[in-house]
Amino acid sequence: QSVLTQPPSVSAAPGQKVTISCSGSSSNIGNNYVSWYQQLPGTAPKLLIYDNNKRPSGIPDRFSGSKSGTSATLGITGLQTGDEADYYCGTWDSSLSAGGGVFGTGTKVTVL
Amino acid sequence: EVQLVESGGGLVKPGGSLRLSCAASGFTFSSYNMNWVRQAPGKGLEWVSSISSSSSYIYYADSVKGRFTISRDNAKNSLYLQMNSLRAEDTAVYYCAREIQDFWSGVPSYFDYWGQGTLVTVSS
Numbered sequence: 361q362s363v364l365t366q367p368p369s370v371s372a373a374p375g376q377k378v379t380i381s382c383s384g385s386s387s388n389i390g391n392n393y394v395s396w397y398q399q400l401p402g403t404a405p406k407l408l409i410y411d412n413n414k415r416p417s418g419i420p421d422r423f424s425g426s427k428s429g430t431s432a433t434l435g436i437t438g439l440q441t442g443d444e445a446d447y448y449c450g451t452w453d454s455s456l457s458a459g460g461g462v463f464g465t466g467t468k469v470t471v472l
Numbered sequence: 473e474v475q476l477v478e479s480g481g482g483l484v485k486p487g488g489s490l491r492l493s494c495a496a497s498g499f500t501f502s503s504y505n506m507n508w509v510r511q512a513p514g515k516g517l518e519w520v521s522s523i524s525s526s527s528s529y530i531y532y533a534d535s536v537k538g539r540f541t542i543s544r545d546n547a548k549n550s551l552y553l554q555m556n557s558l559r560a561e562d563t564a565v566y567y568c569a570r571e572i573q574d575f576w577s578g579v580p581s582y583f584d585y586w587g588q589g590t591l592v593t594v595s596s
Contacts, residue, residue: 362516362518392579392580392581393574393579393581393582395581395582395583397517397583403588404567404586404587404588404589405509405517405567405583405586406586407582407583407584407585410572410581410582410584411574411581411582416584446516448516448517450517450582450583452579452580460519460521460522460531460532460533461507461509461519461522461580461583462519463509463516463517463518463519464516465516466516466517
């Protein structure tokens with residue numbers, strides 16, 4: 361039921377960079393802020409990026425977010441083994457049939 | 473320290489009911505909108521429902537509309553989800569999450585704190 365599309369997986373070697381895309385529409389990403397969540401295995405999601413590109417206190421600047429039109433991107437630089445997790449984008453959808461929160465399909469990050 | 477602790481999950485037969493609770497602490501509960509988000513085993517996140525700080529505004533995902541009821545008791549710093557007519561596809565870990573709104577527009581913006589989740593299994 362996810363209305364936001366993400367790649368199923370991305371991978372890179374330690375120290376490298378990965379980017380994760382999140383594609384939506386004008387009723388969600390196009391007109392609302394995007395947030396990103398990190399879910400380590402067996403744990404609850406954790407806020408990583410909010411309001412498209414802001415980092416909560418304690419989140420390293422290796423994590424960055426951007427938004428353009430109906431798409432958003434999460435970037436992770438200096439990849440570490442501790443970054444292996446599932447990552448989800450999120451926003452709100454103002455269409456009549458799906459008013460409420462929406463999440464991306466999720467992307468598994470693997471550190472090679 | 474903000475804490476959200478869910479409880480009430482368990483095994484229930486199809487067609488049965490269950491009531492989830494989320495105990496909040498470390499912040500002024502009555503000032504925040506709250507949400508339920510679920511995650512089926514091995515699947516992604518799915519937004520379920522939201523309730524405004526004073527319970528004036530309530531929204532549901534189409535998948536649970538008419539079967540689930542969200543509520544809150546600000547005096548008890550607690551959020552609830554009454555789940556009726558449960559189906560196998562409702563099997564999931566249910567998280568409560570605090571919602572942050574955009575300061576200027578009041579539009580929902582993101583979830584800054586999440587509970588650890590409670591597992592609901594619907595099976596005969």
